[in-house]
Amino acid sequence: MTSNKLGNVLIRSDLNVPIDNGSILDNFRIIKSIEYIKELESISENITFISHLGRPNGIDQSLSLKPIAEEMSNLLCQDVTFINKNIGIEIQNKLMKNKNNILLLENLRFDDGEVNNDDKFAKDLSKPFDTFIFDAFGAAHREHASVVSIGKYLTSYQGPLMTKEVFELDKLLSETNEKFTIILGGAKVSDKLELIKNLLPRVDNLLLGGGMCFTFLKASGHNIGKSICENDFINPAKKILESADGKKIKLPLDFGVTKSIDVHTRHDIDLNEFSEDDIGIDIGNKTVNKFKEILSDSKTIFWNGPMGVFEVNEFSYGTRSIAELISGLNVHTIVGGGDSVNAINKYSDIDKFNHISTGGGASLEYLEGKTLPGVNKYNHLIL
Numbered sequence: 205m206t207s208n209k210l211g212n213v214l215i216r217s218d219l220n221v222p223i224d225n226g227s228i229l230d231n232f233r234i235i236k237s238i239e240y241i242k243e244l245e246s247i248s249e250n251i252t253f254i255s256h257l258g259r260p261n262g263i264d265q266s267l268s269l270k271p272i273a274e275e276m277s278n279l280l281c282q283d284v285t286f287i288n289k290n291i292g293i294e295i296q297n298k299l300m301k302n303k304n305n306i307l308l309l310e311n312l313r314f315d316d317g318e319v320n321n322d323d324k325f326a327k328d329l330s331k332p333f334d335t336f337i338f339d340a341f342g343a344a345h346r347e348h349a350s351v352v353s354i355g356k357y358l359t360s361y362q363g364p365l366m367t368k369e370v371f372e373l374d375k376l377l378s379e380t381n382e383k384f385t386i387i388l389g390g391a392k393v394s395d396k397l398e399l400i401k402n403l404l405p406r407v408d409n410l411l412l413g414g415g416m417c418f419t420f421l422k423a424s425g426h427n428i429g430k431s432i433c434e435n436d437f438i439n440p441a442k443k444i445l446e447s448a449d450g451k452k453i454k455l456p457l458d459f460g461v462t463k464s465i466d467v468h469t470r471h472d473i474d475l476n477e478f479s480e481d482d483i484g485i486d487i488g489n490k491t492v493n494k495f496k497e498i499l500s501d502s503k504t505i506f507w508n509g510p511m512g513v514f515e516v517n518e519f520s521y522g523t524r525s526i527a528e529l530i531s532g533l534n535v536h537t538i539v540g541g542g543d544s545v546n547a548i549n550k551y552s553d554i555d556k557f558n559h560i561s562t563g564g565g566a567s568l569e570y571l572e573g574k575t576l577p578g579v580n581k582y583n584h585l586i587l
Protein backbone atom coordinates (compact mmCIF):
# COMPACT_ATOMS: atom_id res chain seq x y z
CA MET A 205 0.00 0.00 0.00
CA THR A 206 1.48 3.39 -0.98
CA SER A 207 1.17 5.99 1.74
CA ASN A 208 -0.85 8.41 -0.39
CA LYS A 209 -2.97 5.88 -2.16
CA LEU A 210 -6.19 7.95 -1.96
CA GLY A 211 -4.52 11.15 -3.27
CA ASN A 212 -6.55 14.32 -2.70
CA VAL A 213 -9.62 13.27 -0.74
CA LEU A 214 -12.96 15.06 -0.66
CA ILE A 215 -15.23 14.06 2.26
CA ARG A 216 -18.91 14.94 2.30
CA SER A 217 -19.64 15.12 6.04
CA ASP A 218 -22.66 16.23 8.01
CA LEU A 219 -21.38 19.32 9.83
CA ASN A 220 -24.86 20.77 10.14
CA VAL A 221 -24.65 21.78 13.81
CA PRO A 222 -26.63 24.35 15.80
CA ILE A 223 -24.83 27.73 15.70
CA ASP A 224 -25.94 30.88 17.48
CA ASN A 225 -24.17 34.12 16.56
CA GLY A 226 -21.03 32.27 15.51
CA SER A 227 -20.97 30.01 18.61
CA ILE A 228 -21.37 26.29 18.14
CA LEU A 229 -23.99 24.99 20.57
CA ASP A 230 -23.36 21.27 20.08
CA ASN A 231 -20.23 19.85 18.42
CA PHE A 232 -21.20 16.15 18.49
CA ARG A 233 -21.47 15.82 14.69
CA ILE A 234 -18.10 17.56 14.24
CA ILE A 235 -16.41 15.23 16.72
CA LYS A 236 -17.83 12.16 14.94
CA SER A 237 -16.84 13.49 11.49
CA ILE A 238 -13.15 13.86 12.38
CA GLU A 239 -12.85 10.73 14.52
CA TYR A 240 -10.92 8.73 11.92
CA ILE A 241 -8.90 11.56 10.38
CA LYS A 242 -5.51 10.27 11.58
CA GLU A 243 -5.98 6.92 9.81
CA LEU A 244 -7.14 8.76 6.71
CA GLU A 245 -4.23 11.21 6.76
CA SER A 246 -1.79 8.33 6.57
CA ILE A 247 -3.20 7.26 3.19
CA SER A 248 -4.12 10.67 1.68
CA GLU A 249 -2.28 13.66 0.26
CA ASN A 250 -4.77 16.24 1.52
CA ILE A 251 -8.21 16.00 3.09
CA THR A 252 -10.99 18.43 2.20
CA PHE A 253 -14.36 18.48 3.96
CA ILE A 254 -17.63 19.68 2.48
CA SER A 255 -21.03 20.01 4.16
CA HIS A 256 -24.27 21.92 4.19
CA LEU A 257 -25.48 24.06 7.08
CA GLY A 258 -29.14 24.97 7.47
CA ARG A 259 -31.31 25.99 4.53
CA PRO A 260 -29.82 29.18 3.07
CA ASN A 261 -31.46 31.00 0.23
CA GLY A 262 -28.28 31.96 -1.66
CA ILE A 263 -25.26 33.25 0.23
CA ASP A 264 -26.05 33.91 3.88
CA GLN A 265 -23.08 34.69 6.15
CA SER A 266 -24.99 33.57 9.26
CA LEU A 267 -24.81 30.05 7.76
CA SER A 268 -21.12 30.13 6.83
CA LEU A 269 -19.02 27.08 7.81
CA LYS A 270 -16.17 29.32 9.04
CA PRO A 271 -16.92 28.75 12.77
CA ILE A 272 -16.92 25.02 12.08
CA ALA A 273 -13.39 25.20 10.60
CA GLU A 274 -12.27 26.94 13.80
CA GLU A 275 -13.92 24.26 15.94
CA MET A 276 -12.30 21.51 13.86
CA SER A 277 -8.89 23.18 14.32
CA ASN A 278 -9.44 23.32 18.08
CA LEU A 279 -10.54 19.72 18.32
CA LEU A 280 -7.73 18.42 16.11
CA CYS A 281 -5.05 20.78 17.50
CA GLN A 282 -4.12 21.27 13.87
CA ASP A 283 -4.81 23.98 11.28
CA VAL A 284 -8.00 23.53 9.27
CA THR A 285 -8.01 26.01 6.39
CA PHE A 286 -11.38 27.49 5.57
CA ILE A 287 -12.00 28.41 1.93
CA ASN A 288 -15.06 30.57 1.35
CA LYS A 289 -16.07 28.83 -1.87
CA ASN A 290 -16.67 25.32 -3.21
CA ILE A 291 -15.26 25.62 -6.69
CA GLY A 292 -12.27 27.37 -8.20
CA ILE A 293 -8.55 27.45 -8.90
CA GLU A 294 -7.80 28.66 -5.36
CA ILE A 295 -8.69 25.22 -4.01
CA GLN A 296 -6.50 23.47 -6.58
CA ASN A 297 -3.59 25.80 -5.78
CA LYS A 298 -3.90 25.21 -2.06
CA LEU A 299 -3.83 21.45 -2.60
CA MET A 300 -0.80 21.62 -4.89
CA LYS A 301 1.24 23.92 -2.69
CA ASN A 302 1.44 21.79 0.44
CA LYS A 303 0.72 18.23 1.39
CA ASN A 304 -1.18 17.18 4.54
CA ASN A 305 -3.57 20.08 4.38
CA ILE A 306 -6.96 19.82 5.99
CA LEU A 307 -9.46 22.11 4.29
CA LEU A 308 -13.10 22.96 4.80
CA LEU A 309 -15.02 24.52 1.93
CA GLU A 310 -18.01 26.87 2.28
CA ASN A 311 -21.64 25.79 2.80
CA LEU A 312 -22.60 23.68 -0.24
CA ARG A 313 -26.11 25.11 -0.27
CA PHE A 314 -24.83 28.66 -1.01
CA ASP A 315 -24.88 27.36 -4.60
CA ASP A 316 -28.33 26.13 -5.69
CA GLY A 317 -26.57 23.50 -7.83
CA GLU A 318 -26.32 21.45 -4.63
CA VAL A 319 -30.03 21.09 -3.84
CA ASN A 320 -30.98 21.02 -7.53
CA ASN A 321 -28.59 18.08 -7.99
CA ASP A 322 -26.93 19.94 -10.85
CA ASP A 323 -24.50 17.73 -12.72
CA LYS A 324 -22.16 20.58 -13.72
CA PHE A 325 -21.95 21.71 -10.09
CA ALA A 326 -21.03 18.15 -9.05
CA LYS A 327 -18.42 17.87 -11.81
CA ASP A 328 -16.82 21.24 -11.02
CA LEU A 329 -16.78 20.43 -7.30
CA SER A 330 -15.00 17.14 -8.00
CA LYS A 331 -12.24 18.62 -10.23
CA PRO A 332 -9.36 19.11 -7.74
CA PHE A 333 -9.81 15.68 -6.14
CA ASP A 334 -8.98 12.00 -6.72
CA THR A 335 -11.20 10.28 -4.16
CA PHE A 336 -14.66 11.01 -2.75
CA ILE A 337 -15.90 9.73 0.60
CA PHE A 338 -19.59 10.05 1.35
CA ASP A 339 -19.97 10.11 5.12
CA ALA A 340 -22.97 12.36 5.76
CA PHE A 341 -25.72 10.11 7.05
CA GLY A 342 -27.78 13.19 7.98
CA ALA A 343 -27.97 14.09 4.25
CA ALA A 344 -28.31 10.55 2.87
CA HIS A 345 -32.07 10.98 2.31
CA ARG A 346 -31.49 13.90 -0.10
CA GLU A 347 -31.11 13.67 -3.90
CA HIS A 348 -28.48 16.42 -3.77
CA ALA A 349 -25.34 16.87 -5.90
CA SER A 350 -22.92 16.04 -3.07
CA VAL A 351 -24.91 12.91 -2.20
CA VAL A 352 -25.70 11.24 -5.50
CA SER A 353 -23.92 12.98 -8.41
CA ILE A 354 -20.35 13.76 -7.43
CA GLY A 355 -19.54 10.05 -7.12
CA LYS A 356 -19.77 9.76 -10.93
CA TYR A 357 -16.56 11.76 -11.30
CA LEU A 358 -14.28 10.28 -8.62
CA THR A 359 -13.32 6.96 -7.12
CA SER A 360 -15.91 6.89 -4.38
CA TYR A 361 -16.45 5.18 -1.04
CA GLN A 362 -18.98 5.10 1.74
CA GLY A 363 -17.32 6.42 4.91
CA PRO A 364 -17.03 4.61 8.27
CA LEU A 365 -19.65 6.74 10.06
CA MET A 366 -22.26 5.92 7.42
CA THR A 367 -21.42 2.24 7.60
CA LYS A 368 -21.80 2.19 11.40
CA GLU A 369 -25.12 4.08 11.23
CA VAL A 370 -26.54 1.71 8.66
CA PHE A 371 -25.31 -1.35 10.59
CA GLU A 372 -26.95 -0.15 13.83
CA LEU A 373 -30.25 0.85 12.21
CA ASP A 374 -30.37 -2.40 10.21
CA LYS A 375 -30.08 -4.24 13.53
CA LEU A 376 -33.25 -2.46 14.69
CA LEU A 377 -35.04 -3.25 11.44
CA SER A 378 -34.19 -6.93 11.70
CA GLU A 379 -34.56 -7.17 15.49
CA THR A 380 -35.79 -10.64 16.41
CA ASN A 381 -34.83 -10.61 20.08
CA GLU A 382 -37.59 -10.50 22.60
CA LYS A 383 -37.82 -7.41 24.77
CA PHE A 384 -37.27 -4.73 22.15
CA THR A 385 -38.64 -1.40 23.41
CA ILE A 386 -38.95 1.86 21.52
CA ILE A 387 -39.51 5.10 23.40
CA LEU A 388 -40.64 8.08 21.31
CA GLY A 389 -41.27 11.69 22.23
CA GLY A 390 -40.73 15.10 20.65
CA ALA A 391 -43.21 17.61 19.37
CA LYS A 392 -44.90 16.02 16.39
CA VAL A 393 -46.54 12.69 15.66
CA SER A 394 -46.61 13.44 11.91
CA ASP A 395 -42.78 13.01 11.72
CA LYS A 396 -42.90 9.59 13.34
CA LEU A 397 -46.12 7.96 12.20
CA GLU A 398 -44.55 5.98 9.35
CA LEU A 399 -41.74 4.81 11.62
CA ILE A 400 -44.34 3.63 14.17
CA LYS A 401 -46.20 1.70 11.46
CA ASN A 402 -43.00 0.04 10.23
CA LEU A 403 -41.52 -0.85 13.62
CA LEU A 404 -44.59 -1.62 15.73
CA PRO A 405 -44.88 -5.23 14.48
CA ARG A 406 -41.22 -5.83 15.49
CA VAL A 407 -41.29 -4.38 19.02
CA ASP A 408 -42.61 -5.60 22.33
CA ASN A 409 -43.36 -2.16 23.71
CA LEU A 410 -43.75 1.32 22.26
CA LEU A 411 -43.66 3.97 24.98
CA LEU A 412 -44.99 7.38 23.94
CA GLY A 413 -44.32 10.69 25.69
CA GLY A 414 -43.54 14.28 24.65
CA GLY A 415 -46.00 16.37 22.67
CA MET A 416 -46.76 13.56 20.23
CA CYS A 417 -48.59 11.39 22.78
CA PHE A 418 -51.47 13.90 22.99
CA THR A 419 -52.67 13.09 19.47
CA PHE A 420 -52.86 9.42 20.54
CA LEU A 421 -54.58 10.33 23.82
CA LYS A 422 -57.17 12.44 21.99
CA ALA A 423 -57.64 9.57 19.54
CA SER A 424 -58.49 7.31 22.47
CA GLY A 425 -61.08 9.76 23.79
CA HIS A 426 -59.17 11.62 26.54
CA ASN A 427 -59.47 15.30 27.38
CA ILE A 428 -56.02 16.84 26.82
CA GLY A 429 -56.85 20.49 27.60
CA LYS A 430 -54.76 22.82 25.45
CA SER A 431 -51.88 20.38 24.94
CA ILE A 432 -50.26 20.24 21.51
CA CYS A 433 -52.24 18.00 19.13
CA GLU A 434 -52.17 17.35 15.38
CA ASN A 435 -55.86 17.04 14.54
CA ASP A 436 -55.18 15.70 11.02
CA PHE A 437 -53.43 12.71 12.59
CA ILE A 438 -56.09 11.70 15.11
CA ASN A 439 -57.65 9.17 12.73
CA PRO A 440 -54.34 7.54 11.71
CA ALA A 441 -53.39 7.39 15.42
CA LYS A 442 -56.74 5.76 16.22
CA LYS A 443 -56.19 3.14 13.50
CA ILE A 444 -52.78 2.28 14.95
CA LEU A 445 -54.18 2.00 18.50
CA GLU A 446 -56.96 -0.29 17.24
CA SER A 447 -54.63 -2.48 15.13
CA ALA A 448 -53.47 -5.92 16.21
CA ASP A 449 -50.23 -4.44 17.59
CA GLY A 450 -51.94 -1.40 19.18
CA LYS A 451 -51.87 -2.92 22.65
CA LYS A 452 -48.05 -2.69 22.62
CA ILE A 453 -48.40 1.11 22.83
CA LYS A 454 -48.10 2.48 26.37
CA LEU A 455 -49.35 6.02 26.91
CA PRO A 456 -48.58 8.24 29.92
CA LEU A 457 -50.65 7.94 33.11
CA ASP A 458 -49.89 11.41 34.45
CA PHE A 459 -48.40 14.73 33.38
CA GLY A 460 -46.71 17.91 34.44
CA VAL A 461 -48.97 20.70 33.19
CA THR A 462 -48.84 24.49 32.98
CA LYS A 463 -51.25 27.24 31.99
CA SER A 464 -48.67 28.84 29.67
CA ILE A 465 -45.41 27.47 28.23
CA ASP A 466 -43.82 30.88 28.90
CA VAL A 467 -44.61 30.71 32.62
CA HIS A 468 -42.32 28.10 34.07
CA THR A 469 -44.56 26.83 36.81
CA ARG A 470 -45.76 23.26 36.79
CA HIS A 471 -48.17 21.12 38.70
CA ASP A 472 -48.76 17.42 38.25
CA ILE A 473 -52.08 15.74 37.47
CA ASP A 474 -53.41 12.33 36.50
CA LEU A 475 -54.45 11.77 32.89
CA ASN A 476 -58.16 12.08 33.77
CA GLU A 477 -57.71 15.41 35.58
CA PHE A 478 -57.00 17.76 32.64
CA SER A 479 -58.91 21.05 32.80
CA GLU A 480 -59.66 22.95 29.59
CA ASP A 481 -56.70 25.34 29.99
CA ASP A 482 -54.04 22.82 31.06
CA ILE A 483 -51.07 22.28 28.71
CA GLY A 484 -49.18 19.01 29.15
CA ILE A 485 -45.44 19.79 29.09
CA ASP A 486 -43.85 16.71 30.63
CA ILE A 487 -44.65 13.18 31.74
CA GLY A 488 -45.29 12.72 35.46
CA ASN A 489 -43.85 10.49 38.15
CA LYS A 490 -46.25 7.54 37.74
CA THR A 491 -45.43 7.42 34.02
CA VAL A 492 -41.70 7.60 34.68
CA ASN A 493 -42.03 4.63 37.06
CA LYS A 494 -44.10 2.62 34.60
CA PHE A 495 -41.68 3.37 31.73
CA LYS A 496 -38.70 2.53 33.99
CA GLU A 497 -40.18 -0.88 34.76
CA ILE A 498 -40.59 -1.72 31.06
CA LEU A 499 -37.20 -0.28 30.02
CA SER A 500 -35.37 -2.12 32.82
CA ASP A 501 -36.83 -5.38 31.55
CA SER A 502 -35.79 -4.73 27.89
CA LYS A 503 -32.84 -6.09 25.92
CA THR A 504 -32.78 -3.50 23.13
CA ILE A 505 -33.92 0.12 23.46
CA PHE A 506 -34.30 2.74 20.74
CA TRP A 507 -35.04 6.27 21.98
CA ASN A 508 -36.02 9.23 19.81
CA GLY A 509 -37.46 12.51 21.10
CA PRO A 510 -37.66 14.17 24.54
CA MET A 511 -40.47 13.32 27.00
CA GLY A 512 -41.32 16.98 27.53
CA VAL A 513 -40.24 20.57 26.92
CA PHE A 514 -36.86 19.66 28.42
CA GLU A 515 -35.24 22.97 27.41
CA VAL A 516 -37.04 24.47 30.46
CA ASN A 517 -35.64 23.14 33.70
CA GLU A 518 -39.05 22.87 35.40
CA PHE A 519 -40.35 20.75 32.50
CA SER A 520 -37.31 18.46 32.16
CA TYR A 521 -38.03 15.85 34.86
CA GLY A 522 -39.30 13.09 32.54
CA THR A 523 -36.57 13.46 29.93
CA ARG A 524 -33.85 13.61 32.58
CA SER A 525 -35.20 10.53 34.39
CA ILE A 526 -35.34 8.48 31.19
CA ALA A 527 -31.82 9.59 30.12
CA GLU A 528 -30.40 8.70 33.54
CA LEU A 529 -32.14 5.35 33.60
CA ILE A 530 -31.22 4.21 30.08
CA SER A 531 -27.57 5.24 30.48
CA GLY A 532 -27.33 2.97 33.54
CA LEU A 533 -28.85 -0.12 31.94
CA ASN A 534 -26.69 -2.94 30.67
CA VAL A 535 -28.66 -3.42 27.42
CA HIS A 536 -28.21 -2.46 23.77
CA THR A 537 -29.16 1.23 23.51
CA ILE A 538 -29.54 3.36 20.40
CA VAL A 539 -30.50 7.02 20.47
CA GLY A 540 -31.57 9.07 17.45
CA GLY A 541 -32.49 12.69 16.85
CA GLY A 542 -30.78 15.94 17.80
CA ASP A 543 -32.95 16.72 20.83
CA SER A 544 -32.56 13.29 22.42
CA VAL A 545 -28.80 13.59 21.90
CA ASN A 546 -28.84 17.03 23.56
CA ALA A 547 -30.79 15.53 26.44
CA ILE A 548 -28.42 12.64 27.05
CA ASN A 549 -25.47 15.03 26.79
CA LYS A 550 -27.10 17.19 29.42
CA TYR A 551 -28.26 14.53 31.87
CA SER A 552 -26.11 11.43 31.42
CA ASP A 553 -22.91 9.98 30.02
CA ILE A 554 -23.10 9.80 26.23
CA ASP A 555 -20.42 7.07 26.17
CA LYS A 556 -22.74 4.69 28.00
CA PHE A 557 -25.00 4.38 24.93
CA ASN A 558 -24.13 1.82 22.25
CA HIS A 559 -24.94 4.05 19.33
CA ILE A 560 -25.91 7.68 18.91
CA SER A 561 -27.33 8.37 15.48
CA THR A 562 -26.09 11.62 13.94
CA GLY A 563 -28.83 11.72 11.31
CA GLY A 564 -32.18 13.17 12.41
CA GLY A 565 -34.58 13.03 9.43
CA ALA A 566 -32.43 10.42 7.66
CA SER A 567 -32.61 7.97 10.60
CA LEU A 568 -36.38 8.37 10.78
CA GLU A 569 -36.78 7.77 7.02
CA TYR A 570 -34.47 4.75 7.13
CA LEU A 571 -36.46 3.27 10.03
CA GLU A 572 -39.67 3.90 8.07
CA GLY A 573 -38.28 1.28 5.69
CA LYS A 574 -37.42 3.69 2.87
CA THR A 575 -34.43 3.21 0.58
CA LEU A 576 -32.27 6.33 0.95
CA PRO A 577 -30.37 7.63 -2.12
CA GLY A 578 -27.04 7.95 -0.27
CA VAL A 579 -27.07 4.64 1.64
CA ASN A 580 -24.86 1.80 0.37
CA LYS A 581 -24.36 3.69 -2.89
CA TYR A 582 -20.57 3.32 -2.77
CA ASN A 583 -18.13 0.59 -1.70
CA HIS A 584 -17.35 0.71 1.99
CA LEU A 585 -14.04 2.32 2.95
CA ILE A 586 -12.18 0.10 5.40
CA LEU A 587 -9.56 1.96 7.42
Ligand code: AMP
Binds near residue numbers: 391392414509510
Ligand atom coordinates in the same frame (compact mmCIF):
# COMPACT_ATOMS: atom_id res chain seq x y z
P1 AMP B 1 -38.76 16.67 17.76
O1 AMP B 1 -37.87 17.53 16.94
O2 AMP B 1 -40.04 16.29 17.11
O3 AMP B 1 -38.03 15.50 18.39
O4 AMP B 1 -39.25 17.59 18.97
C1 AMP B 1 -38.41 18.11 19.95
C2 AMP B 1 -39.15 19.21 20.66
O5 AMP B 1 -40.35 18.69 21.22
C3 AMP B 1 -38.41 19.85 21.81
O6 AMP B 1 -38.05 21.15 21.44
C4 AMP B 1 -39.40 19.83 22.95
O7 AMP B 1 -39.48 21.06 23.65
C5 AMP B 1 -40.72 19.56 22.24
N1 AMP B 1 -41.72 18.94 23.14
C6 AMP B 1 -41.57 17.84 23.89
N2 AMP B 1 -42.67 17.61 24.61
C7 AMP B 1 -43.55 18.59 24.33
C8 AMP B 1 -44.87 18.93 24.78
N3 AMP B 1 -45.49 18.17 25.69
N4 AMP B 1 -45.46 20.01 24.27
C9 AMP B 1 -44.82 20.78 23.34
N5 AMP B 1 -43.57 20.53 22.87
C10 AMP B 1 -42.94 19.45 23.36
